[in-house]
Amino acid sequence: MGTELDNSLLEDILAQVRPLIGRGKVADYIPALAEVSPDHLGIAVCTTKGEIFRAGDANTRFSIQSISKVLSLTLALTRYQESEIWQRVGKEPSGQPFNSLVQLELEQGKPRNPFINPGALVVCDMLQTRLTAPKQRMLEVVRQLAGSADLNYDRHVARSEFDHSDRNAAIAYLMKSFGNFDNDVITVLHTYFHYCALRMSCEELARTFVYLANKGHPLGNEQPLIDARQARQINAMMVTSGMYDGAGEFAYRVGMPGKSGVGGGIIAIVPGEMCIAVWSPELDAAGNSLAGIAALELLAQRIGRSIF
Numbered sequence: 001m002g003t004e005l006d007n008s009l010l011e012d013i014l015a016q017v018r019p020l021i022g023r024g025k026v027a028d029y030i031p032a033l034a035e036v037s038p039d040h041l042g043i044a045v046c047t048t049k050g051e052i053f054r055a056g057d058a059n060t061r062f063s064i065q066s067i068s069k070v071l072s073l074t075l076a077l078t079r080y081q082e083s084e085i086w087q088r089v090g091k092e093p094s095g096q097p098f099n100s101l102v103q104l105e106l107e108q109g110k111p112r113n114p115f116i117n118p119g120a121l122v123v124c125d126m127l128q129t130r131l132t133a134p135k136q137r138m139l140e141v142v143r144q145l146a147g148s149a150d151l152n153y154d155r156h157v158a159r160s161e162f163d164h165s166d167r168n169a170a171i172a173y174l175m176k177s178f179g180n181f182d183n184d185v186i187t188v189l190h191t192y193f194h195y196c197a198l199r200m201s202c203e204e205l206a207r208t209f210v211y212l213a214n215k216g217h218p219l220g221n222e223q224p225l226i227d228a229r230q231a232r233q234i235n236a237m238m239v240t241s242g243m244y245d246g247a248g249e250f251a252y253r254v255g256m257p258g259k260s261g262v263g264g265g266i267i268a269i270v271p272g273e274m275c276i277a278v279w280s281p282e283l284d285a286a287g288n289s290l291a292g293i294a295a296l297e298l299l300a301q302r303i304g305r306s307i308f
């Protein structure tokens with residue numbers, strides 16, 4: 001075991017990683033994301049008992065981007081048989097950038113996993129089929145999980161991504177050409193971009209995703225969102241695919257299931273114990289938060305946690 005977890009430990013960790021700001025690059029392929037100041041740095045922890053620890057900009061909301069891919073998969077698991085999902089999307093790491101088209105063509109339009117863009121687009125296509133109002137439903141679920149009734153989409157970010165959607169549109173149309181996409185591409189892109197444009201703080205993220213540390217049980221809720229086995233399976237896929245082409249490095253340095261977004265957020269899970277959320281907008285070459293990974297690495301060392 002290591003140092004006890006408290007707010008001052010988190011403050012200390014942020015002070016240690018702050019000098020890394022300036023070494024990464026804020027995502028600019030979605031212009032609205034480039035408007036965010038690179039100086040933000042926040043961390044929050046939510047334990048399965050509901051204790052919250054925080055430091056820095058833990059309560060500032062930002063665009064969660066691909067962290068939403070975990071939420072869309074979770075929602076799909078509540079609406080579909082598992083076999084229906086896994087016949088359309090795989091469970092293997094891609095070893096490619098999150099928005100790559102190459103593998104998708106070679107593998108007949110079946111995405112490697114639900115955490116790269118093609119996989120998440122297929123999952124959103126499935127949600128579009130089964131939910132009458134997929135954007136509204138997601139908001140209800142996330143507001144409930146985070147305990148924040150005023151959580152919302154950042155329409156400016158969603159619009160900006162829609163205006164620069166050629167690559168994601170190409171991915172969706174390619175899958176449609178292989179028969180792995182049922183709904184209107186533009187409609188599904190719209191849903192997907194809104195999910196990515198959810199604005200949440202580290203504290204809200206840590207509360208929201210603690211169900212993955214708690215056998216599928218959201219905070220303060222007797223009813224599980226998904227079952228314990230499914231929570232374990234999502235964690236396993238986060239280890240292999242949650243950080244794209246940086247998954248190996250992240251497993252090596254941090255040793256926890258993690259999921260990143262190009263807004264600079266990362267969630268990490270210590271099964272049975274806690275969810276940690278970090279935010280620093282500058283990214284490394286794989287599109288993961290540079291200082292965010294460093295903060296998680298330090299925290300894992302200081303509290304002596306790893307799943308390995």
Ligand SMILES: NC(=O)CC[C@H](N)C(=O)O
Pocket residue numbers: 064065066067098099117161168193196260261262263287
């Ligand atoms: N890795 C990410 O966060 C990418 C999400 C982003 N909305 C995209 O589709 O490109």
